[in-house]
Amino acid sequence: MCAGPITGPARMTGKRDGIRHLRQIRAGFAGNGTMSAPAIAVQGLVHRYGPRTIHDGLSFTVPEGRILGLLGKNGVGKTTLIRILMGFLTPTAGTCRVLGDDSHALRAETKRRVGLVFEGHLAYDFLSIAETERFFARWYPRWRRDVFWDLVERLNLPPTHRIRHMSEGQRSQVVLGAVMAQDPDLLILDDYTMGLDAGYRRLFLDYLVHYARAGNKTVLVTSHVVQDMERLVDDVIFLRRGGDVLQTSLSDFMGRFRHYHLPAGAAPANLPTPAAPLHGLEREADGSLSVFAFAGPEEMRAALRTAGIDPAGIRERQMSLEDAFVGYTGKY
Numbered sequence: 001m002c003a004g005p006i007t008g009p010a011r012m013t014g015k016r017d018g019i020r021h022l023r024q025i026r027a028g029f030a031g032n033g034t035m036s037a038p039a040i041a042v043q044g045l046v047h048r049y050g051p052r053t054i055h056d057g058l059s060f061t062v063p064e065g066r067i068l069g070l071l072g073k074n075g076v077g078k079t080t081l082i083r084i085l086m087g088f089l090t091p092t093a094g095t096c097r098v099l100g101d102d103s104h105a106l107r108a109e110t111k112r113r114v115g116l117v118f119e120g121h122l123a124y125d126f127l128s129i130a131e132t133e134r135f136f137a138r139w140y141p142r143w144r145r146d147v148f149w150d151l152v153e154r155l156n157l158p159p160t161h162r163i164r165h166m167s168e169g170q171r172s173q174v175v176l177g178a179v180m181a182q183d184p185d186l187l188i189l190d191d192y193t194m195g196l197d198a199g200y201r202r203l204f205l206d207y208l209v210h211y212a213r214a215g216n217k218t219v220l221v222t223s224h225v226v227q228d229m230e231r232l233v234d235d236v237i238f239l240r241r242g243g244d245v246l247q248t249s250l251s252d253f254m255g256r257f258r259h260y261h262l263p264a265g266a267a268p269a270n271l272p273t274p275a276a277p278l279h280g281l282e283r284e285a286d287g288s289l290s291v292f293a294f295a296g297p298e299e300m301r302a303a304l305r306t307a308g309i310d311p312a313g314i315r316e317r318q319m320s321l322e323d324a325f326v327g328y329t330g331k332y
């Protein structure tokens with residue numbers, strides 16, 4: 001993980017389904033009822049690596065002041081999207097605007113307003129913690145020493161301790177402190193959990209929520225620790241292979257997406273292809289059936305009958321966000 005102006009502030013470094021539930025959060029709705037330009041606006045994004053299409057007409061916006069979790073299975077294109085947003089990659093087609101600028105033509109002052117945590121490490125690892133803080137401070141007019149030290153002093157290491165002599169998780173803590181201290185308007189955190197223990201992850205999440213709310217920051221975050229998202233994000237975007245995208249508020253998704261369980265024998269040996277409102281059908285090891293759907297119990301019974309599945313014995317099961325993520329994206 002690497003952050004900041006290690007190569008100057010202009011180089012922030014540091015990681016469709018049957019149902020088309022595209023619920024686009026309206027561009028510019030700031031969550032407090034006011035309209036403002038979205039912090040991120042992606043329209044018709046296509047990206048290919050050679051013959052492989054990673055994104056195929058992706059469109060979404062991140063309204064200012066919202067915390068959005070970008071979720072998807074390994075290899076679905078989260079990091080690619082972030083690379084495009086930061087101007088490291090030029091998309092095959094489509095437009096991406098970050099704080100009003102085209103992503104492949106970000107002005108230096110716009111880059112300074114974006115705090116990025118990305119795969120990698122602190123490049124100047126021969127510096128001590130204190131030297132690192134002074135180095136970053138020179139680049140950022142809004143540098144917050146208090147924020148840096150508030151996060152970094154929890155390491156219980158002397159300020160003279162060199163970055164290269166730190167563990168991976170300790171380095172990550174310095175990176176997170178350095179990014180937050182930049183006082184950016186937009187934070188992009190790509191898999192920020194690298195090497196962090198559960199306690200520090202929790203501390204950082206609580207800190208981040210408070211920091212983002214107090215400063216009206218916009219946050220785009222990816223993490224494989226999906227349960228963390230539950231305490232952090234306002235909205236989620238699910239990316240799925242083939243270019244499907246679902247954008248919704250977390251509360252709406254958790255309220256509408258349901259998991260039902262049916263006893264063995266309820267469904268035919270060959271499971272039907274789920275059609276709306278059914279989203280996914282999975283045979284469990286004991287022959288019972290898990291059904292994921294955007295439907296309440298009554299609608300569900302009717303949909304199951306239509307699919308040739310006996311709804312008798314149906315039970316709804318509570319889901320965490322991680323359960324819902326696996327139910328929505330599939331186990332493999």
Ligand SMILES: Nc1ncnc2c1ncn2[C@@H]1O[C@H](COP(=O)(O)OP(=O)(O)OP(=O)(O)O)[C@@H](O)[C@H]1O
Nearest residue numbers: 049050052054072073074075076077078079080081
């Ligand atoms: N430079 C590249 N050239 C060719 N293919 C690439 C390149 N970079 C990434 N890919 C492929 O593009 C797809 C998306 O990769 P990406 O890193 O964006 O996924 P991701 O969603 O961030 O994955 P993960 O959750 O595993 O970090 C993968 O199949 C990957 O192998």
